Each structure stands twice: as structure tokens, then as C-alpha cells.
Amino acid sequence: MIAHLAESLGYVFTLNVLLGIAAGIAVGYVVGAMPGLTSSIGMALLIPFTFSMDPIAAIAMLVTIYMAADFAGAIPAILVNAPGQPAAAVTAFDGFVMTQRGEAGKALSISLVCSLIGAFISTILLMVSAQAMASAALVFGPAEYFALAAVGLSLIAVLSTGSALKSLVGLVFGLTVVTIGIDPISGASRYLFHWSLIDGIPFLPALIGLFAVSEVFLMIEQGRKAMPEAISTRREASFRNVWPFRRTILRSSFIGYAVGVIPGAGATIASLISYGVAKKLSPTGDSFGRGNPEGIAASEAANNAAVSGALAPLLALGVPGSASAAVLIGGLTIHGLQPGPMLFANDPTVPYSIIIALMVGLPFMVIVGFIGIPLWVRMIRVPRPVVATVVISIAMLGAYASANSSFEMIVTAVFGVIGYLLRKADIHPAPIVLALVLGYMLEANLRRALIAGNDSFFAILSKPIAAGLLFLTLLVLISPLLARRRKA
Amino acid sequence: MAFLRTAAFAAAAAACAAPTSAQDGSGWPNGDVTYILHVEPGGATDVLARQLSSGMQQELGVNVVVENRPGGSGARQMAQLLRARPDGQTIGSVTASHLGMFEQTGQFDIDSVEWACNVILDPYLLAVRDDSDIESLEDLVAKAQENPGNLSIAGFGQNSGGQVAWMIFREAAGLEDGTVNWIPYDSVGDAVVATLGNHSEVVIAYPGLVRQHVEAGTLRVLGVMADERLDMLPNAPTYAEAGYDVNTNWQQFRGIIMPSETPIEIQDAVCDAVETIMQTPAMEQYIADAELVPGFMPPEEFRSFVDAQNELSTSWTQ
Amino acid sequence: MATRPVTSSEERCVDPARRPAPESLLNVSSILYDLVVYAALGGVGLVFFVGAFGLSQDDDAIDSGTVPMIAGGLLVLLCAIGAVQAVRTGGTAPEVEVERPFPVLIAMVMVVLFPIAMDALGYYATAAIWVPAFAWIAGSRSWVAVLLVPVGVLALARFVFEMILGTPLP
Numbered sequence: 001m002i003a004h005l006a007e008s009l010g011y012v013f014t015l016n017v018l019l020g021i022a023a024g025i026a027v028g029y030v031v032g033a034m035p036g037l038t039s040s041i042g043m044a045l046l047i048p049f050t051f052s053m054d055p056i057a058a059i060a061m062l063v064t065i066y067m068a069a070d071f072a073g074a075i076p077a078i079l080v081n082a083p084g085q086p087a088a089a090v091t092a093f094d095g096f097v098m099t100q101r102g103e104a105g106k107a108l109s110i111s112l113v114c115s116l117i118g119a120f121i122s123t124i125l126l127m128v129s130a131q132a133m134a135s136a137a138l139v140f141g142p143a144e145y146f147a148l149a150a151v152g153l154s155l156i157a158v159l160s161t162g163s164a165l166k167s168l169v170g171l172v173f174g175l176t177v178v179t180i181g182i183d184p185i186s187g188a189s190r191y192l193f194h195w196s197l198i199d200g201i202p203f204l205p206a207l208i209g210l211f212a213v214s215e216v217f218l219m220i221e222q223g224r225k226a227m228p229e230a231i232s233t234r235r236e237a238s239f240r241n242v243w244p245f246r247r248t249i250l251r252s253s254f255i256g257y258a259v260g261v262i263p264g265a266g267a268t269i270a271s272l273i274s275y276g277v278a279k280k281l282s283p284t285g286d287s288f289g290r291g292n293p294e295g296i297a298a299s300e301a302a303n304n305a306a307v308s309g310a311l312a313p314l315l316a317l318g319v320p321g322s323a324s325a326a327v328l329i330g331g332l333t334i335h336g337l338q339p340g341p342m343l344f345a346n347d348p349t350v351p352y353s354i355i356i357a358l359m360v361g362l363p364f365m366v367i368v369g370f371i372g373i374p375l376w377v378r379m380i381r382v383p384r385p386v387v388a389t390v391v392i393s394i395a396m397l398g399a400y401a402s403a404n405s406s407f408e409m410i411v412t413a414v415f416g417v418i419g420y421l422l423r424k425a426d427i428h429p430a431p432i433v434l435a436l437v438l439g440y441m442l443e444a445n446l447r448r449a450l451i452a453g454n455d456s457f458f459a460i461l462s463k464p465i466a467a468g469l470l471f472l473t474l475l476v477l478i479s480p481l482l483a484r485r486r487k488a
Numbered sequence: 489m490a491f492l493r494t495a496a497f498a499a500a501a502a503a504c505a506a507p508t509s510a511q512d513g514s515g516w517p518n519g520d521v522t523y524i525l526h527v528e529p530g531g532a533t534d535v536l537a538r539q540l541s542s543g544m545q546q547e548l549g550v551n552v553v554v555e556n557r558p559g560g561s562g563a564r565q566m567a568q569l570l571r572a573r574p575d576g577q578t579i580g581s582v583t584a585s586h587l588g589m590f591e592q593t594g595q596f597d598i599d600s601v602e603w604a605c606n607v608i609l610d611p612y613l614l615a616v617r618d619d620s621d622i623e624s625l626e627d628l629v630a631k632a633q634e635n636p637g638n639l640s641i642a643g644f645g646q647n648s649g650g651q652v653a654w655m656i657f658r659e660a661a662g663l664e665d666g667t668v669n670w671i672p673y674d675s676v677g678d679a680v681v682a683t684l685g686n687h688s689e690v691v692i693a694y695p696g697l698v699r700q701h702v703e704a705g706t707l708r709v710l711g712v713m714a715d716e717r718l719d720m721l722p723n724a725p726t727y728a729e730a731g732y733d734v735n736t737n738w739q740q741f742r743g744i745i746m747p748s749e750t751p752i753e754i755q756d757a758v759c760d761a762v763e764t765i766m767q768t769p770a771m772e773q774y775i776a777d778a779e780l781v782p783g784f785m786p787p788e789e790f791r792s793f794v795d796a797q798n799e800l801s802t803s804w805t806q
Numbered sequence: 807m808a809t810r811p812v813t814s815s816e817e818r819c820v821d822p823a824r825r826p827a828p829e830s831l832l833n834v835s836s837i838l839y840d841l842v843v844y845a846a847l848g849g850v851g852l853v854f855f856v857g858a859f860g861l862s863q864d865d866d867a868i869d870s871g872t873v874p875m876i877a878g879g880l881l882v883l884l885c886a887i888g889a890v891q892a893v894r895t896g897g898t899a900p901e902v903e904v905e906r907p908f909p910v911l912i913a914m915v916m917v918v919l920f921p922i923a924m925d926a927l928g929y930y931a932t933a934a935i936w937v938p939a940f941a942w943i944a945g946s947r948s949w950v951a952v953l954l955v956p957v958g959v960l961a962l963a964r965f966v967f968e969m970i971l972g973t974p975l976p
Contacts, residue, residue: 044528138686175877182592196563198593338779397962409924414918439877447868456867
């Protein structure tokens with residue numbers, strides 16, 4: 001391994017590759033910070049430009065887009081409550097509250113430092129454990145994915161701030177509408193009000209509507225009233241600042257990597273789980289969701305760690321762990337490289353070059369973030385109507401770009417109105433969005449597990465990991481009741 | 489940056505292409521060509537189309553602009569394609585899954601478009617984990633009959649090409665419905681992973697998705713639904729060799745469609761270009777690297793192939 | 807729109823130092839608003855619950871109709887609980903306030919109309935009119951902002967979306 005690492009170092013430190021990394025960071029920050037543009041869209045759209053690049057430079061550019069987008073996803077989540085990447089929805093829980101208190105600079109700094117630590121630790125883990133972890137992840141089949149989705153949903157139900165009943169209503173609303181479209185298991189069409197919905201409600205446009213567009217309507221209510229004055233635009237990105245959360249960051253990085261390795265689980269579940277665990281274990285857990293910086297630390301360390309995690313099954317088995325990893329496969333094939341079980345044996349410099357490119361890119365991502373923080377914080381001083389107009393314009397463009405179709409814009413607009421009306425009733429968009437992510441995973445995998453087990457629920461419970469995760473779900477759901485009894 | 493160079497080259501080339509009459513095919517292409525895909529960027533079909541478009545760009549000297557219109561299992565792309573003028577300047581991608589979508593939406597049918605040419609033809613195959621005690625198709629049938637409902641097969645979707653291929657085999661082997669549980673996954677790749685993880689005993693997939701796992705010694709191919717053994721899987725027997733004589737015409741295809749009423753001369757011109765590109769070393773190399781099976785078909789042949797596929801599909805899924 | 811004025815919309819001054827002009831304010835009793843929202847969501851749940859009966863056709867333990875039936879039924883149940891809770895404890899909750907209700911309503915209509923207009927007129931023409939109009943509705947009264955924002959947005963669409971990302975805008 002050491003020899004391959006050394007050889008790969010030579011490949012990475014060439015002008016072409018470093019330029020590729022720089023381009024990747026720039027594009028990654030742009031697509032990451034714009035709600036609606038995800039890293040997978042950004043990567044896929046740049047694939048044609050890699051035709052003429054050398055393979056290592058092309059791949060380095062694509063993976064840096066992937067990681068940089070995750071760094072940047074937190075910025076709009078913190079500043080305007082419009083997550084740039086789905087996983088940053090969890091970051092907004094505390095980040096946006098801090099911005100409203102005038103602590104945007106602090107929130108952004110903590111997000112940046114924790115993203116860095118999460119990404120760094122998980123990239124090291126990727127280097128040493130990709131093959132072992134990827135094989136272990138194969139243990140996850142339908143029963144286990146069903147149980148994992150159940151854990152995620154139970155965490156949403158208890159983590160969200162405000163009235164528990166209202167977050168449950170939002171959650172179940174999400175679970176209900178996610179059944180629209182062709183049933184993936186039986187092929188029957190369900191609630192197809194229009195044939196455009198055959199694949200269900202498009203997720204990204206719904207996310208943009210519920211978060212970004214509904215926030216725009218709230219901004220319009222405020223008119224020209226000044227935004228909360230930032231206490232200081234000074235960057236506070238120092239390790240000293242996050243030292244109190246070291247345990248949370250370390251734990252979240254490991255959780256993020258482990259969840260990221262499971263194909264299809266993804267950064268959103270990673271953030272959610274690590275946020276839930278941090279809230280449970282932190283001495284200040286009660287103030288999670290009310291602007292506790294530790295919540296940002298938990299979410300950001302985990303979702304950046306999940307990025308490297310998703311690369312493990314890709315490099316070791318040729319199995320894409322996420323949509324972005326799937327695009328990376330496309331990018332590799334163009335250059336005659338087929339990721340799969342033979343990649344480490346046939347072309348070992350490719351996986352190691354990817355890992356090194358990530359490592360080389362990290363400090364630059366931090367520098368961009370570090371320089372950027374005072375600029376982004378200054379955005380708060382821009383008059384609110386201007387911010388609202390810019391956010392809505394980008395949101396509509398992003399919705400369009402997600403499928404090159406105006407139908408997506410209509411979905412965004414409708415969910416924006418729904419999101420706004422529900423927020424006025426204190427029903428927050430986060431549980432709805434997370435239910436949209438997890439609802440499909442829950443239903444499809446439950447039904448697959450039942451078909452394989454001849455309709456017996458015991459077939460699911462007889463699998464130790466699935467049974468363990470379902471037990472955890474039960475614990476999560478009854479823990480608030482237990483806590484209440486203890487207090488009473 | 490690379491893309492600036494490409495754009496400049498293409499623009500210069502576009503200026504050279506003299507626009508002439510578009511009716512007889514000699515005038516094609518008359519300016520930029522738009523290539524509308526029914527898939528999201530990044531997948532196998534998308535990458536293949538982008539390779540084709542860059543080949544066409546060099547071959548024809550005009551811009552070939554790839555547009556992704558995913559969603560609706562291809563319905564969104566169809567709607568977009570049918571709005572275009574039938575002059576050959578707009579072409580679209582097509583795979584076997586369109587046939588299922590026609591039935592599910594009822595919005596379109598096989599006559600809604602012109603079937604210009606086919607590019608890739610992937611045969612289906614059945615594979616198991618290498619440590620499985622199922623050594624051959626015969627074992628599979630015997631084991632399924634012994635304990636009905638004990639085995640499960642992973643594949644893509646419901647009423648999909650893969651499931652039809654499985655039903656064709658099931659009938660040839662005399663297996664009852666329900667002896668093996670069909671588990672629909674979101675993609676063939678997911679189904680392969682589920683089988684690698686031992687969540688299903690058997691998987692029905694394409695050669696390109698299993699070859700590396702066969703080489704790594706984690707999967708074993710029981711039979712390939714084709715007339716001859718494949719170059720990339722020389723040790724895998726065909727169904728016929730394994731003793732199951734089935735109709736091997738049922739294959740996963742990826743081709744090019746054009747708006748309805750595009751003149752046949754223009755379709756021919758497009759297909760000639762595609763055929764030339766497929767024989768270039770760069771494209772041959774790509775097809776080999778991506779582990780696809782080339783299967784070029786000109787317009788009439790493609791249309792009758794698709795007619796036969798459609799007939800098979802409707803007869804099996806109803 | 808679910809918001810209906812219950813207590814008559816009342817005008818009051820907001821931040822008099824900065825803004826001498828009175829701003830409109832819509833006050834809705836939170837019990838009523840909660841009830842309207844629960845009724846709407848419960849209605850959605852009911853549609854899915856009832857529709858699910860038409861979807862169950864095979865004899866699997868869980869078929870196409872099961873999950874929508876459970877989710878829809880649960881939504882109806884939760885909304886019913888919520889409605890009862892709202893009526894019982896309603897007095898304590900503060901009112902739902904919507905500041906500047908008319909601009910918000912107009913903005914909603916504009917957002918829904920944007921894709922329709924875009925299909926008819928193309929992106930750039932639509933955005934050139936829509937973006938400054940939206941800035942005005944959002945409360946911007948500075949001509950510089952109303953003129954500069956659309957320029958910025960159009961430049962973003964052109965350079966980032968069309969040129970770098972290759973998104974074909976109509």
C-alpha cells in the first residue's frame with residue numbers, strides 16, 4: 001500500500017492534476033451553495049469536459065467537486081435556511097437560529113472547521129479500510145435498509161424542535177405524498193394525478209420549495225426591516241473554538257464514514273444519526289435546535305465524512321454509494337477505468353490517487369471557506385428584499401436545472417406555498433423533507449424483504465442487524481416518554 | 489480550458505457545414521443536432537450517448553448538444569422529442585424500458601416515434617454467488633422445485649426487460665410462478681449488489697455488470713441468454729448449451745429514436761454516421777472498456793426488432 | 807389561501823424610526839389557523855387513505871395500497887388529535903401574524919406563474935420582467951437594486967447555468 005501511495009503522490013503533484021483540483025473546488029463551491037444544484041449534477045455536467053483531460057486530473061476534479069459541494073452546502077443552510085445539499089438540512093436546525101441571533105460568522109466558522117475534520121478523518125479511514133468496510137457493507141440487504149430507514153424516521157420524529165405532534169404531522173405528510181407515482185414493487189400507478197408524476201414528486205424541487213421558497217415568503221413579510229445585525233463579521237475559524245466539541249466531532253466523523261459506506265444510506269442519514277447521538281450525549285443536548293453550535297459540529301462532521309465513506313464501496317466493489325459516486329463511475333469508464341473488485345488489483349494507483357487528491361484538496365477548500373466567511377456574513381447586510389429576490393431566482397433556476405424542465409419549477413412553487421402555510425402553523429419543513437428521503441427507502445425495502453421472506457415478518461427479525469436497528473428505533477421512540485416520566 | 493477549445497472547434501466546423509436541402513438526407517445535418525436523453529447525467533446510457541455525440545461532432549462537423557430530460561421513466565423525454573420538428577436535427581436515446589413506459593402511461597406507443605437505429609445489444613444472464621451450491625441452470629431448477637418459495641431472484645423493476653427474460657427462462661424450465669421469488673430492485677446494479685451480499689440467491693443482469701465480479705471470483709454465471717458465448721465471459725455457457733432452448737431475441741437494447749415522420753433518408757444518414765463512429769478505434773475502445781455488447785441495426789431492421797420485442801413484452805406482462 | 811382575516815386586519819407602525827409609513831398586518835386566531843391546516847392535511851390523508859382501497863389487488867402481506875393506507879390513515883388520526891388539542895388549549899397560543907399579507911400573496915402568485923410564463927416567453931424575457939417586479943413586491947424601493955438584481959440574475963443564468971453547467975434555458 002505504501003508503495004502505491006508513494007507512486008500515486010507522483011501522479012497527483014503535477015500541474016494538470018492540481019489545476020483539476022482547483023477547478024473542482026470552484027465548481028463544487030458553486031453547485032454546493034446553490035439550492036437545487038447537487039454535487040452529482042455538477043459532476044455529471046462537467047464529465048464532457050474531462051474527455052480531453054488526463055485520467056487522474058479528471059477524476060481528481062470530479063471527487064473534489066463532490067467534497068467541496070458538501071463543504072458549501074452548509075453556507076445557505078446557515079445564512080438563509082435553504083440547505084444547498086439535502087444533508088445540510090440538519091445543519092440548518094441550529095445554524096439558521098444562530099444567524100438569527102447575529103452569530104452567522106461563528107456558525108459558518110464552526111461548520112467549516114468541523115467539515116474539515118470530518119473529511120480528513122474519514123479520508124484516512126478510507127485509505128486504510130476501503131476494502132474491508134466495503135465488503136462489510138454488503139451485509140445490508142432489504143431488511144437492514146428497512147430498519148435503517150426506520151431508525152432515521154424515528155430520529156426525525158423526536159429530534160425536531162417545537163411541538164412533537166406537529167413534527168409528526170409533517171413527517172407523516174411526507175410519508176403520505178411520497179407514495180405518489182409508479183409503485184416500484186408492483187408496478188401499479190398510485191395517485192397519478194398527472195403523468196409527469198409517474199416517478200413520484202421530484203425530490204430536489206420539493207426540497208427547494210419547502211426550504212428556500214418558503215423562507216423567501218417569510219423574508220417578504222419582513223419587508224425592508226433590517227436583518228439581525230451580525231455581532232462580528234470576524235472569522236472565528238480556529239480549532240480552539242471547536243475544542244469543547246472534540247468528542248462530538250470525532251464520534252460524528254466515525255458515524256459519518258460508517259453510514260456513508262453503506263450504499264444508498266447517504267450523507268443525510270449520517271447527519272441525522274450523528275445529530276441524534278450528539279444530542280443524547282451532550283451535556284447541553286437540551287438546547288439542540290435552538291442554536292447550539294455543537295449541533296452544527298455533529299451534522300457537518302458527519303455529512304462530510306459520509307462523502308469519503310461513499311467512495312469505499314465504489315473503489316472496492318464498483319458499487320456506487322450515492323448518486324454522486326454513480327456519476328464518478330461514468331467519469332472513470334470514459335477514461336477506460338472500470339471501478340470494481342479488480343480496481344485495487346489492476347490499477348491500484350487510481351484509488352490511491354483519488355484519496356490523495358482529496359487530501360490535497362482539503363486545505364484549499366478550507367482556504368476558500370476561510371476567505372469567504374466575512375463576505376458571506378456581509379450578505380446579511382444586503383437589504384432583505386434583494387436577498388429574497390436573489391434566493392428565489394436561484395431557487396427557480398436550480399429547480400429547472402435539476403431536470404431541464406419547467407415542471408420542476410411548478411413543483412418548487414407549489415411546495416414553496418405549502419411550506420410557507422405550514423410554517424405559519426409551526427409545522428417545519430425538515431421532517432417533511434427527511435420523510436421524502438426515507439419514505440421510499442422504508443417502503444421499497446420492507447416489501448422486498450417480505451417477498452424474499454415469503455410474507456413473514458420474522459424473516460426480518462431473524463436478521464441480527466435488522467432486529468438490532470428496529471430495537472433501536474423502539475428505544476428512540478419511547479425515550480421522550482421515559483424522560484418525561486423521570487422528570488414527573 | 490478544454491471546453492472552450494471544443495466549443496471553438498465546433499463553432500468553426502459549424503460554419504463550414506453548408507446548409508442545403510434537408511429532404512433527401514444529403515443535407516443532414518443542417519446545423520446543430522440536439523440529442524435528448526431520458527436518463528440523468530452520469531449513468532451508463534448517458535455516458536454512452538455523450539461518447540456518441542462527441543464522435544458525431546468530429547464526424548459531422550456540427551455541435552451535437554446532449555440534453556438530459558430524465559423523469560417519468562422516459563415519458564418526459566418523449567414529450568420533448570415529439571415537440572421537435574422531424575428534420576433530423578433532434579434525436580433521442582431509447583432503451584428497452586421505453587416499452588414498459590408506453591404501457592404504464594398510455595400516453596405514447598411504439599408508433600409515436602421513428603426507430604432510427606440500434607447501438608448496443610446486451611444479452612441477459614443468470615448469475616449466483618461463487619460459494620453457492622447452485623452450479624448450473626439445472627441445479628437452479630431442481631432446487632427451486634424442491635423447496636418452492638425458498639429461492640429469490642434479484643433484478644430490475646416489475647414487468648421490466650429483466651423480469652420478462654426471467655419469465656422466458658421459467659417457462660422453458662417448466663417452473664411454476666411463485667417457486668422463485670422475484671425481487672424488484674431500483675437498478676440492475678443494485679440487484680447485483682444484493683446478490684453479492686447474499687440477500688438473493690440468483691440475479692439476472694447484463695455481462696458488463698458482472699464480469700469484474702466473475703474475474704474477482706465472487707460471482708459465477710450460470711447461463712447467458714444468447715446464441716453464442718460472449719467474448720468477455722468465455723467460460724459462461726449459453727442457455728442452449730445448458731439445456732434450455734429459449735428465444736434469445738429478447739435482449740436489452742440501447743438505440744436512437746427520432747420524431748415521428750422524420751424522412752427515412754434522414755434516418756439513414758443519421759445511422760450511417762452512427763455506424764461509422766462505432767467503428768472508430770476510440771469508440772470501439774470505449775465499448776470494450778464499458779463492457780457493452782455492440783449491436784448496430786439500421787432503421788428497418790431496428791423497427792422490426794422493436795416490434796418483436798414489444799410483442800414479447802406485452803405477451804409476457806399481461 | 808387558508809389565511810382568512812378573523813380579527814379585522816389592523817394597521818400599526820413598525821419600527822417608526824426607520825419607517826414612518828404604516829405596514830399592514832394580518833392577524834389570525836391560531837386556533838382557527840391550526841384547524842384549517844389540520845383540516846387540509848387531514849383531507850390529503852383521507853384522499854390517500856380512501857384511494858388505497860382501490861390499489862390493493864394482490865394478496866401480499868404488504869401490497870401497493872398498504873403503505874399509503876397506513877400513512878394516510880395516520881395523517882387523518884394525527885390531524886384529528888391536533889384539532890382537538892388546538893381547541894382545548896387554544897387560548898394560550900399567540901395569534902398567527904402575517905405581516906404585509908398582500909405582498910406575500912402577490913409573491914406566491916408570481917412564483918406559481920413564473921414557470922408558465924417561461925414556457926410561453928422563454929427564460930430571459932420572462933426573468934427580465936419578473937425579477938425586478940419581484941424585487942419591488944419584496945419591498946425594494948431603491949432603483950439601483952431593482953435594476954442591478956435582474957442584471958446579476960441574468961448574468962448568473964447565462965454564465966453559470968448555461969455556459970459552465972450546460973443547462974439549456976428555454
